[in-house]
Amino acid sequence: MQMIRTGPDVERKAETEFFLAAHCDLNGVFRGKRVPADQGDKILKSGIRMPMSSIGVDIWGTDVLGNDLFDRGDLDGIVEPTGREPIPLVWGRSPALFVPMWMRLENGAPFFGDPRRVLAGVLDRYAAQALTPVVAMELEFHLIRDTGEAVPVPVADVPPAHAGGADTIYCLDELGQVGEFLDDVYAMASACGIRLEAVTSESGPSQYEFNLVHRADALRVADDTVYLKQIVRNVARRHGMRATFMAKPYMEHAGNGLHMHFSLLDAAGRNVFDNGGAEGTPALRHAVAGLLAAMHDTALIFAPHRNSARRLRPGTLAPVNATWGYENRTAAVRIPGGPAAARRIEHRVAGADANPYLVVAAVLAAALKGMDEALAPPAATDGNVETATASACAVPPDWRQAIEAFEASALVKALFPADFIMMFASCKRQELAVFEQEISALEYRSYLHTV
Template sequence: MNRPETTIDTDVKPSSSVSPEAGGEISTKGAGPCGDFISAEHEAEYRAFVEEHPDLEAVEFLIVDPNGIIRGKWAPGDSLKKAFQEGVNFPMSLHGLDVWGREVEETGLHIETGDKDGYCRATRGSLAIVPWARRKTAQVLLQTFTPEGEPFMADSRQVLKHKVAEANAKGFFPVAAFELEFYLLDPEKQDPAGMPTPLGAGEGPDRLRMYGLDDLAENAALFDMIRDAADAQNLPIDTIIKEAAPGQFEVNLKHRADPLRAADDVILLRRIVMGCAREHGLTATFMAKPFIDYAGNGMHVHTSMLDADGQNIFAGETGRERLLSAVAGLIDTMPESLILYINTWNGFRRITPGSYAPTHAVWAENNRSVALRIPVSTEENRRVEHRISGADANPYLVMAAIIQGMIEGIEAGAKPPPPVEGSAYDETADLGRELPDDMDDALQLALKSRFIDRALGPLLAKVYRDLKRAEIIAFWSEITPLERTTYL
């Protein structure tokens, strides 16, 4: 088969590149003259959009920080062009904010550097209308460059772009698809702690109704709006599923031959779901474990690898050996990279036996209790399902670590441990290495990890560790209501 078409994102005038025919985005540096469009493709995208929407009133500039949180600014509609030319100014320290949006001085990105501005430029294919906005509004996803025009390597999107280019140069062309779980909450119904309750909760016995169609039908107007918004923003939604708890659903995205665009899809899908839910008087949350008694929200990543001819390198008998080596690479690096997959204090509450969230670095075929599942498929579609990440993780970092782990395993010809038979929560079985169930334990492994530096590059690896340390200290500094009611 031919390799699926990829998106070549030429953010600035290219001076060095990976061949477009080889797949992946072009790696570029150096800014064009002020007023020039980044590329002919960017100019064509911009002009086609404004011709279709001449009455544009506003634009929302979106940037993703290391926690996977969208930050940015609102601007008048006529400022859109700047994002496709020299770029929109943002402080580079935006990539050194913790989950609360506070500066973390240890990152070295803030006042000690003069809090410099960088140029944030439009990413190809992300310009779209915001259907739920009150005014005629566009949105565009940006990525950060230094004042000298170099990719800023504390920007997680730039890091994944670089990782994909590295993989392509070695002859590996990753294909990826994400699945995202989330809850729909009713803000009019709150528990004693003030938390909105899931739809369908508290109405007699809990209505789990996994794979039920009634819950989809009852929220058909919302899901229709989500699909329409996804169509308007070129997001390839596949299936929508009722999940394993009241008010919990899953949206599956279709595979892309460009993992960078696949990660973009996650960022924009989360925004779509939350925006559309708000329009229907509901709250949507991708929090990894919003309720102790119910299932957590996961982000599952299906990944395969193609060669330069578009063939799945995991197909056939020899392909299976490469697949097992990729699995081994992911297992070997899983504990030390866990803090990339589970990036919040709350996320570690999801790692509970029997919860369909993995607790050990193990694999199996057609088994949803493990960290790495080989789904039932034809040989041409043979792939790994990575089941560890919380739904609130940064998809660029998740994808970068998966690509790095798989390639290292393949290049080393690594062998995985035997697959798990039955439940991966069976305490009597030899399940191999247990994953950390505490954020600080996970950070301690990450601090010693050389793999994270290889996956993210030295700058973002340092920044990310500094952010996680600051967040842990903040949680250690908080006295919980339970402690007060217990010991006062």
């Protein structure tokens, strides 16, 4: 086939049998089409037409009727390439390329129901102030048996008394048992232009964490995190396993987090959080204050699913309130130590089940508001924040409260576009209604023959 573009990827494109053209929906799921290779020129030049409502479907892929897109006639949007070259992010073994795409309106304007557009809009605010976020992500997941159930892959050579316990954290033996899987993840990530740093074993059963490198391109980092999740899933299947990014697949073990690190560069390339010392600049503290002020109302972005709130429980090193501290992993917002030139903020609230575009957008939007308004944070907390800061604002403890807080918040309306707020809240309302129609087995066991 003949392609419009030229360059080092021409041979790869020539071998392609089909393209996967897709956008990312609000839940972080790819929605799109498989397109024959001979239509590649058209896809790369003009994109494809898809309903705008396809971005807002619920977790089961069902249309969400609570938003107003159907009142508008369920119009098509244009899903067009983002500008990134097609990448070998493939589900099967046939030669294929994935086309990174996002949605716009028919008239060419951005469609702010698209989570990638939401993030791009936040980054425009930074660019207007000549600020560039430098972002990195830490992504946790579990490997499970390929049975459809949350059964961990056994770790050979680890005594049963310790399997899945605290002794597995940073365990090189455990990494060695899944070495071929990890090698293949690194290889596919590299082929897709994704730069990974370390991988570690975590404290849960068959739980691992990949670190993505810091980049002065937050949109690219969010892209790479979304693609990395799919790479991990795809590679796990090839190895006869499954990977899960559920926030809390096991109540008795650690959940899966998506931690975000960021600093800010000014027009001269200086880190605006660096004052030469450990405490950081006033701008850092203003950003922290913005994050804490927004944490309650934006919690739905960081914990978007029924299972998400199970991770945010006391005693789990997952945040339960709006707190911050220096080198304090029990806090929701942590200022890591290390060289002053690398002074940064770590936001620890999001689960791995959250949409990376929305996580980065929510963190950066809240931080910028804090800096613009010169907000002052409370005193930094030393020690375990669960006992030291009983007065701190709590993260909503359940899904319904998170949805209600998000919908009612004037702050959310100031941070995000109206289309996104409407679509995201409607999606979560519909998902909540479905779960509430189900009577659990535990309810039957508890009440059927006893009350």
